[in-house]
Amino acid sequence: MSIPDVQIYPHATGAAAETVAKHQEPQELVFWAGWFCPFVQRTWIALEERGIPYQYKEVNPYKKEKHFLDINPKGLVPAVEYKGKALYESLILVEFLEEAYPTHKPSLLPSDPYERAVTRIWLDHIGKNYLPAFHRLLQAQEPEQQAKAREELYEAQRKLVQHVKGPYFSGETFGIVDAAVAPWASRDWIIAEHRGYKRSGAGEAWERYAKALAERPSVLKTNSDNEHLIPIYGRYLRDEAQSEAAKAIREGRAIP
Template identity: 30%
Template structure:
């Protein structure tokens, strides 16, 4: 894996593309982009990362995704956006080391587990931007409690089964960041969920994409104040 040293911005040229190397346009601490990087790392796929400043978006990012969001995948002349779609595509393109269950019914249940986490993602940002919104924080706590109960009933080492799977990687970036909203939220994790977190932290792909807790607190303090520092 190669990563651009700095976040490229308006006016910066796009680094030369290689047809045979998969590229992810990313942002250094974006959890959506981290989803794609986790899947790539788990599958040991060769790839490169071009980080983009999302306050001063480079023209080449907007050409590929007019919405200006990341991740964006570019490979062999094809461009794909949206993290979940990109991760599904990676599973299809690189079927070795599968991250999805063979059984179609289990795959459907696992996708439901990802979708069920969606409201938690939305509340993560709502609480982050509005730390005094006690109602939103209360709802976030409630949904996290319900999600933990949902995971525990599966009685498996990982959320999608006994082996690391797509579900775990799709929700992990926000679990990794949840402490930036306050220790009072993560203090409510039940032992079984903490055990899952401990297992995740031993996974080489997770370690490869990890950002320290201290660094995340620093980064999100600026991000939620709408004054993100990218480099």
């Protein structure tokens, strides 16, 4: 299927648009976001899971407003403005929310120090193995490159799911590892349609886990309509995307 190259749609659609509409009132926490970004969705999922009050503000990637750049000169999303101070990086933000809003339950981090450490080990695996393999597959142009990246992705998924207690990483409770993976699980249709990927390629346990993540209410309510993601991912499929993640994959670097 041919994918057109058009401008990024300016705002969230579908269920995500309904969620955005509920978070327009001023709050002490301002969530600066790009509806299309899976890294943004990680933090957004955490906000929704924990019921933290926030004001949603969409960042135009082509024309970032002055106030956003004043508080966050890197111009990266996701970012939060908390009592006038800016923070960014998706998983750092999830952990920050745990500390800044301790009374908002459930926590996405285990209370036991050992289990927290195990969680961070697997977050590291996701960042160093799962996501690079996903993006290499997305951007690979030659069939041989695609086959190699596809197997690397399956292997990263198999390793992770060996430690998933089910239905979520820690068992019945949805946590930070699940939030870290969910945006890519809910978008794997793009590599299924264009890169020969199948969830079953990583085994039945991965199929069950990915399905549980993709159907989580916090994931569904932060998803925009797929039709508006297609032009964005077309740039990755042609290996023309200029995001920091795309450039890192192209240059053989870690995703920043």
